[in-house]
Amino acid sequence: MEKILLRNVEKENSHKIEVYMKSGGYQSLRKVLKEMSPDDVIEEVKISGLRGRGGAGFPTGMKWEFASQDIKEPKFFVCNADEGEPCTFKDRVIIEKDPHAMIEGMIIGAYATGCRYGYIYLRGEYPIGKKILERAIAEAYEKGFLGENILGTDFSFDLHVHSGAGAYICGEETALIESLEGKRGEPRIKPPFPVNAGYLWKPTVVNNVETLANIPVIIERGGKWYSQIGSPDCPGPKLFPVSGKVKRPGVYELPMGTPLEEIIFEHAGGIVNDRKLKAVFPGGASSSVLTPDEISVPMDFPSLAKAGTMLGSGAIMVLDETDCIVKAALRLIEFFRHESCGKCTPCREGTDWLVRILRRIENGSGREEDLEIILSISETMENSFCGLGMAAHNPVASTVRKFREEYLNHVKSGRCPFRSV
Amino acid sequence: MTLEEFRLEVKKLKNSGKYPSRKSYLLPALWIAEKNFPQINSEMIKIIAEELEIPLVEVEEVARFYAMFHTERKGNFVIRVCTNLSCMLNGGEEILKEFCRLLGISPGETTPDGMFTVESYECMGLCDGAPAVTVNEERFSKVKVEDVPKILKKFGWKG
Ligand SMILES: Cc1cc2nc3c(=O)[nH]c(=O)nc-3n(C[C@H](O)[C@H](O)[C@H](O)COP(=O)(O)O)c2cc1C
Ligand code: SF4
Ligand code: FES
Numbered sequence: 001m002e003k004i005l006l007r008n009v010e011k012e013n014s015h016k017i018e019v020y021m022k023s024g025g026y027q028s029l030r031k032v033l034k035e036m037s038p039d040d041v042i043e044e045v046k047i048s049g050l051r052g053r054g055g056a057g058f059p060t061g062m063k064w065e066f067a068s069q070d071i072k073e074p075k076f077f078v079c080n081a082d083e084g085e086p087c088t089f090k091d092r093v094i095i096e097k098d099p100h101a102m103i104e105g106m107i108i109g110a111y112a113t114g115c116r117y118g119y120i121y122l123r124g125e126y127p128i129g130k131k132i133l134e135r136a137i138a139e140a141y142e143k144g145f146l147g148e149n150i151l152g153t154d155f156s157f158d159l160h161v162h163s164g165a166g167a168y169i170c171g172e173e174t175a176l177i178e179s180l181e182g183k184r185g186e187p188r189i190k191p192p193f194p195v196n197a198g199y200l201w202k203p204t205v206v207n208n209v210e211t212l213a214n215i216p217v218i219i220e221r222g223g224k225w226y227s228q229i230g231s232p233d234c235p236g237p238k239l240f241p242v243s244g245k246v247k248r249p250g251v252y253e254l255p256m257g258t259p260l261e262e263i264i265f266e267h268a269g270g271i272v273n274d275r276k277l278k279a280v281f282p283g284g285a286s287s288s289v290l291t292p293d294e295i296s297v298p299m300d301f302p303s304l305a306k307a308g309t310m311l312g313s314g315a316i317m318v319l320d321e322t323d324c325i326v327k328a329a330l331r332l333i334e335f336f337r338h339e340s341c342g343k344c345t346p347c348r349e350g351t352d353w354l355v356r357i358l359r360r361i362e363n364g365s366g367r368e369e370d371l372e373i374i375l376s377i378s379e380t381m382e383n384s385f386c387g388l389g390m391a392a393h394n395p396v397a398s399t400v401r402k403f404r405e406e407y408l409n410h411v412k413s414g415r416c417p418f419r420s421v
Numbered sequence: 422m423t424l425e426e427f428r429l430e431v432k433k434l435k436n437s438g439k440y441p442s443r444k445s446y447l448l449p450a451l452w453i454a455e456k457n458f459p460q461i462n463s464e465m466i467k468i469i470a471e472e473l474e475i476p477l478v479e480v481e482e483v484a485r486f487y488a489m490f491h492t493e494r495k496g497n498f499v500i501r502v503c504t505n506l507s508c509m510l511n512g513g514e515e516i517l518k519e520f521c522r523l524l525g526i527s528p529g530e531t532t533p534d535g536m537f538t539v540e541s542y543e544c545m546g547l548c549d550g551a552p553a554v555t556v557n558e559e560r561f562s563k564v565k566v567e568d569v570p571k572i573l574k575k576f577g578w579k580g
Contacts, residue, residue, distance in 0.1 A: 074441075086505045086544040117441070124489045125545045127558040160439050163452055166488030168543070182447030182475075184486040200442055243507035243548035250549045285506065317506055331509050335543055 004229075004237045005213055006253045009097035015132050017139035020100040026145055028219035032108050033153050036219075038068060041112035045215070047223030049235045054080055054171075054208030055284070055312045055387075057234070057301040063205060066195040067113040070203040077115035077157075078180070078199065078206045079106050081122040081129070082164055082171035086285040086335055088315040090239035091209035093251050095122070095129040098213065099136040103159070105215030106207075107145060110157045113205050118159040121176050124166045133161050168339035172386055173206040174198075175341065186343045187386035210239055230255030234300040242268040244318035245275070257298040264295065264318060276321040279403070283312030285332045286391035288398035289325075309398070310391075324418040325403045326410055329396045330358040336392035347389025350381040354396050361407060364415040371407055374400050422457040424464055431472045443473050447483055451490055459535070460494040496531045496538040498576045503553045505544035512566075513552035517541055519569040520554075523580055536577065 008014045008023065020026070032041055046061030067075060079102060083091040094102055102120075110118055122130055137159055140146045148156045162180055164170050170179045174188035177198050198204025214236060218226045227235045238256045240263055243249040247269030254263065260282055264270065271277050277292045282299065288309040290297070297307045304311045319328055337351035354377055360366045378397035384390045400407055409417055422430075431450050440446060450473065454465040461484050470477045484490050491499075502508075502517040517528060520539045524532050528541040547553035550562025556576055561568070573580065 083546055084544070087507050087548045088544075089546040089548055092546045123546070124487075125555075128560075162445075163448065164487070165448060165451070165455075165490055167486065179448065180445060181442060182444035182473075182483065183479075184483055241548065243551060244510050249507070249551065281506075319510065323510055328506060328510070331504070331506050335505060338543065 001253075001255065003253055004217055005094070005101075005210065005239055006098075006251075008101065009093060014097050015099055015136060017100055017136065017143060020098070024220065025100055025216070026104055026143070028216040029104050029107055029145060030151060032111060032219055033151050033155060038112045038114065041108060041219070042068060044223040045112070045218060048214075048218045048226040049223075049233075050211065050214055050218065050226070051234055051236075051301060052208055053210035053214075053238070053314070054206075055085070057311065060207065060211055063195060063207070064109060064113050066193070067115070067203050067205045070196050072196075072203050074117060075113060075115040075203040076199045076205070077106060077110040077113065077118040078176070078204055079118070079120040079209060079212055080171065080173065080176060080206050081120050081126070081133075081209045082168075082176060083123055083126070083209070083313075084168035084171045084339075085313045085315060086332065087243050087281075087317045088241055088284055088313040089243075090241045090251050090314065092126060092129060093239070094209050094213050095126065096132055099133050100140070101213040101216055102209050103133075103136055103140055104145070105212030106159065107140075107150070107157055108215050108219060109205060109207065109212065111155050113203075115203075115205060116157065118157060119162045119180060119199075120159070121162050121164060121170070121180060123171075124164045130161055130163060137161065167341075168335075169341045169386075169388055172388065175386070176206065177204060184341070186341045187388075189385075231257030231298060231300040231303070233302055238299070238314055240299065240314050240316055242316045242318065244316075245272045245320040245323065246270065246318050247272055254299075256300045257303065259295070260290070260297050260299055260316070261295040263299065263316060268316075268318075271318065271320050277318065278321045278323060279319045279325060279328075279399070281315075281317040281332075281395060283310045284315040285317075285335060286310075286388075286394050287312050288394045289402055291402055309394075322418065324362075324416055325399050325406050326358060326362045326416065327418070329399045330355070330362050332395045333358060333392065336388065340388060340392070344385035344389060346381045347384040347386075347392065350377050350384070350389065351392055353377055354393060358396065361410050362416055364410060364413070366407075366411045368408065368411055370411070371400050371404065424468065427454065427457065427465060428468050428472065431469060435472055444475055444479075446473055447475065447480065448487075451480075451484055451487075455490050459491075459497075461490055461492050494531060494535070496536050498536060498556050499538045499540060501540045501542035501545065501555045503543070503545050503547065503551070504541050505548075507548040508544075508552040511551040511563075515566055516552050516554060516564050516569065519566050520573070523569060523573060523578075537573070
């Protein structure tokens with residue numbers, strides 16, 4: 001398939017503005033400013049069917065429309081480059097190899113929604129990306145794509161990088177906004193949504209890096225063309241970061257709806273040492289596990305939801321037959337316990353209890369009743385305040401359901417069957 | 422950097438016009454402290470609070486909330502070993518053990534000479550190179566146990 005999102009990344013110095021412009025970069029911005037009204041842009045994005053790539057899959061055109069209709073000023077446009085979901089490294093590729101695609105997408109979005117100021121909220125663990133983005137922004141200012149009166153129009157937009165400092169919860173858009181305001185990253189209650197009351201309680205559009213990287217090509221080739229790629233109800237190209245026990249871990253660009261099986265066995269080369277596949281988390285650390293007989297599922301938001309799991313960030317994490325499922329679930333819930341902001345009880349206490357119970361099962365001192373306790377904690381966690389707690393229990397509960405025998409085996413034999421000692 | 426120089430940097434930051442709200446300068450100010458001192462201590466917190474005109478406790482709670490801000494003394498080189506899923510599946514825990522064994526410290530500790538801090542870290546987005554390690558801003562991918570001494574020597578380990 002023709003590469004769209006990764007069209008530039010193989011080029012030498014792909015992060016530089018000259019290289020980006022040589023292949024038509026910033027032509028979409030020019031077209032938007034000279035030929036299209038903000039409403040035209042929103043309409044085009046709506047026609048494309050683009051849905052947010054940050055995890056929730058919200059229609060981008062609709063988000064922009066809500067923001068454009070709010071009359072409070074000034075408005076802010078924030079790019080979510082926090083990429084903290086375990087085993088997700090797709091935005092990193094765009095940030096480091098094609099930063100101008102996301103910057104151009106952001107400027108177009110700011111024009112469509114009437115935003116005057118922008119921030120890229122970048123995770124603290126991407127210092128190399130920070131340097132690249134800061135240089136790219138400086139280049140865009142030099143060429144007159146940022147700042148006052150962009151390309152001689154009366155549209156002005158200023159853009160800065162804001163570094164996070166190692167808190168996964170700041171990827172959640174309202175926690176991100178709190179963090180941008182100089183506070184601890186604790187989520188806010190929704191509604192109001194950021195499009196109406198975000199940074200400093202002003203209208204704020206928050207979009208993921210990959211979402212924004214789609215925008216220039218939608219403008220260039222039209223929403224209709226875009227809407228014909230991949231799954232009809234959830235179209236477009238998608239970046240899939242694949243890692244774990246595959247032969248060729250990496251980021252693969254494929255149409256939305258590509259079967260999981262094809263991604264693992266064709267693109268990522270299959271399982272290391274030709275072992276048997278054991279389990280896959282198909283959409284990041286908070287997705288429910290899939291077993292080998294479930295991997296024909298098309299990778300898009302609706303199909304994975306139907307399969308009882310989720311697309312999330314699209315991060316595919318692969319386990320082989322030699323890996324312990326209890327250990328894997330434990331590692332993931334330990335992560336969530338560490339990252340829980342502590343604001344609400346179901347998540348703060350639930351993640352802690354799940355860690356304690358899984359630790360004892362993993363080291364051989366668990367009890368059979370523990371499995372029911374896990375499922376009941378998991379149910380309670382559904383009532384958490386934000387998406388972190390609402391989904392954190394998924395890898396644990398789903399592995400208890402689908403790999404019950406393996407859990408029981410730990411309990412009965414009093415040890416982890418996968419450990420040699 | 423001296424504390425006076427630090428104060429000047431914070432003043433400069435505050436006058437950069439980057440944010441419409443003074444409090445938004447807090448994380449960038451803490452980053453200046455993190456990068457230029459072995460530890461973010463109460464004196465720096467006081468300077469930030471004075472310059473940004475926000476309560477001391479609000480600076481302190483933010484400094485403590487974020488994992489990358491060291492309110493305890495850190496080494497010249499912070500070694501982060503990822504132990505999240507893909508790195509764990511590919512041997513990240515053995516890598517962590519080897520760093521700790523060679524340096525004679527536990528995860529989260531700093532060597533007595535102040536050279537190295539070892540941290541057991543969550544996913545750093547380098548999973549295609551699992552197991553992954555970073556030392557300050559430098560990345561190491563597909564690290565094997567026998568690579569560990571080489572990595573340490575690169576940063577002046579005499580062991
Ligand atoms: C716990 C949690 C963590 C999140 N982390 C990220 C993240 O790292 N990057 C991201 O783009 N979105 C993340 N999101 C989703 C954002 O809240 C938000 O939906 C997204 O940035 C919107 O952009 P989009 O519409 O372009 O997808 C996270 C959500 C939750 C609940
Ligand atoms: S669900 Fe977890 S992360 Fe979200 S607000 Fe509650 S404690 Fe914080
Ligand atoms: S799991 Fe180790 S870098 Fe992502």
